[in-house]
Amino acid sequence: MNKKIIKTALCCFAVIAMIILGFTTYTYFSIKDYLDSKTVFAVVIVGVVVTLAMGIAIAGVSAFAMALYKDKENSEDKKMAxxxxxxxVAKELKDEMKMEIAKRxxxxxxxxxxxxxxxxxxxxxxxxxxxxxxxxxxxxxxxxxxxxxxxxxxxxxxxxxxxxxxxxxxxxxxxxxxxxxxxxxxxxxxxxxxxxxxxxxxxxxxxxxxxxxxxxxxxxxxxxxxxxxxxxxxxxxxxxxxxxxxxxxxxxxxxxxxxxxxxxxxxxxxxxxxxxxxxxxxxxxxxxxxxxxxxxxxxxxxxxxxxxxxxxxxxxxxxxxxxxxxxxxxxxxxxxxxxxxxxxxxxxxxxxxxxxxxxxxx
Structure with missing residues (x-):
């Protein structure tokens, strides 16, 4: 189960990263001729930072999910008989019999x-x-x-x-x-x-x-x-x-x-x-x-x-x-x-x- 969570998190991270990088690349080529080099560089940096932030967020959510699952496993393992x-049960039966005798x-x-x-x-x-x-x-x-x-x-x-x-x-x-x-x-x-x-x-x-x-x-x-x-x-x-x-x-x-x-x-x-x-x-x-x-x-x-x-x-x-x-x-x-x-x-x-x-x- 842990491997499945990690695999899913990595896939999500890869997809989001590709989307952000793609958007950043498209933006870069669209505006590089109109803006100075400092502005273009800033746009690229923002894209990279956003990508890293998303990765960290996904990793955090994955870690939280794994922790919940582990707690659930442990609680099931420690489940008492x-x-x-x-x-x-005897008290319940006696109460029933008491009512029966009273009815008689x-x-x-x-x-x-x-x-x-x-x-x-x-x-x-x-x-x-x-x-x-x-x-x-x-x-x-x-x-x-x-x-x-x-x-x-x-x-x-x-x-x-x-x-x-x-x-x-x-x-x-x-x-x-x-x-x-x-x-x-x-x-x-x-x-x-x-x-x-x-x-x-x-x-x-x-x-x-x-x-x-x-x-x-x-x-x-x-x-x-x-x-x-x-x-x-x-x-x-x-x-x-x-x-x-x-x-x-x-x-x-x-x-x-x-x-x-x-x-x-x-x-x-x-x-x-x-x-x-x-x-x-x-x-x-x-x-x-x-x-x-x-x-x-x-x-x-x-x-x-x-x-x-x-x-x-x-x-x-x-x-x-x-x-x-x-x-x-x-x-x-x-x-x-x-x-x-x-x-x-x-x-x-x-x-x-x-x-x-x-x-x-x-």
Whole structure:
């Protein structure tokens, strides 16, 4: 581009110079017999000065144009990725749900209710449950919390789950994981009524997901797809790579991406040439549980990167599975940690609870 500007400037200078010199020459021969030599010389000098002035002006304009172009190039090179804040999208969704619940109340319809069953006093679990109760209150959703002792038996927990299944005032049931080690998580999760399984972990809902039928989907994968859709990312035909194959995130998000007609590859701890595979992805979802595992060398330029990981570094700071600082200037968009995927998980739980209530009314 710079060469083109210089070439154009030189051509303009040559044309103008020829015109001025031609006019000066014509003037010189026209007046040389009528004027004294000093006057003629003055006319020639004026012509030369004007020609040089035009050349300098053209050179200046060309230099200015090149400087503008260079600034534009630099600004494009330094263009930062779009940061996908799930916290902002979650707020938009909560506002929409709040309006929907208010409308239901105005119409005399039932307010959806979520029941969370917590066993023991695991600090992280208590914090998550508190967050869910707060989120329910924010949008006007009904909430119920059943807090059982750490030494609760399998039979006692199963009885509580059955009672919630039969309670018509409860629309969604969530058993907070992990459970104490003496309890059988699978047995408990499979005992939840699939129509109230707002966490999407019952085998019937898992089967519906893989068959492409309507059912409840695990909240984090659902939140990831919602983020991509809110950004107007067309997933059709895109190459997507998911790092991680857990039943909570990896497998279901891969199936959801396939349901959106993306071409999906799942990578895991046994995958060979994982870096090369990830490098081909238009959309990269990372849920491997290793702090800053994915660096720029894993990422295709211009890709969309969804970081599901939540880890603490040596300083106690929350970091993702992606090295954010290393990758951010290399991609089109990326989710941060925190405030990325995390806020979407609880939001999808609320959305599923509302849907469960609506399903029961049909």
């Amino acid at each position: 779009q940061i996908i804040y799930g916290s902002e 109340e105005d119409e005399g319809k039932k307010v959806p209710t979520l029941c969370v069953i917590l066993v023991g006093n695991n600090p992280a679990s208590v914090s998550y449950v508190t967050g869910k109760e707060k989120a329910c209150k924010e949008i006007g959703l009904g909430s119920k919390m059943i807090h059982l002792e750490e030494n609760t038996t399998q039979e006692e927990l199963m009885r509580v789950v059955r009672e919630c299944n039969e309670d018509s005032s409860i629309d969604g049931i969530l058993v907070q994981l992990p459970l104490p080690k003496h309890l059988n998580e699978k047995e408990v999760l499979w005992a939840i009524d699939p129509n109230k399984d707002v966490d999407g972990l019952h085998p019937i809902n898992v089967g519906k997901l893989h068959l492409g039928e309507e059912g409840f989907v695990p909240c984090t994968p659902q939140g990831i797809i919602e983020l991509l859709k809110r950004m107007n990312v067309d997933l059709r035909g895109k190459r997507a790579v998911v790092i991680g194959r857990s039943n909570l995130v990896g497998n279901p998000v891969a199936r959801l991406l396939m349901n959106e007609n993306a071409t999906v590859t799942i990578c895991h701890s046994k995958t060979e040439n994982i870096q090369a595979i990830c490098k081909e992805a238009d959309i990269l979802v990372v849920a491997i549980g290793k702090a800053k595992f994915v660096t720029k060398d894993f990422v295709k330029e211009g890709a969309y990167v969804i970081d599901v990981g939540v880890n603490r570094n040596d300083e106690g700071k929350l970091v993702g599975d992606v090295d954010f600082d290393d990758v951010v200037d290399h991609v089109s968009a990326i989710t941060p940690v925190p405030k990325g995927v995390g806020p979407m998980t609880i939001t999808m739980l609320l959305k599923n609870t509302i849907q469960a209530c609506k399903n029961a009314e049909v």
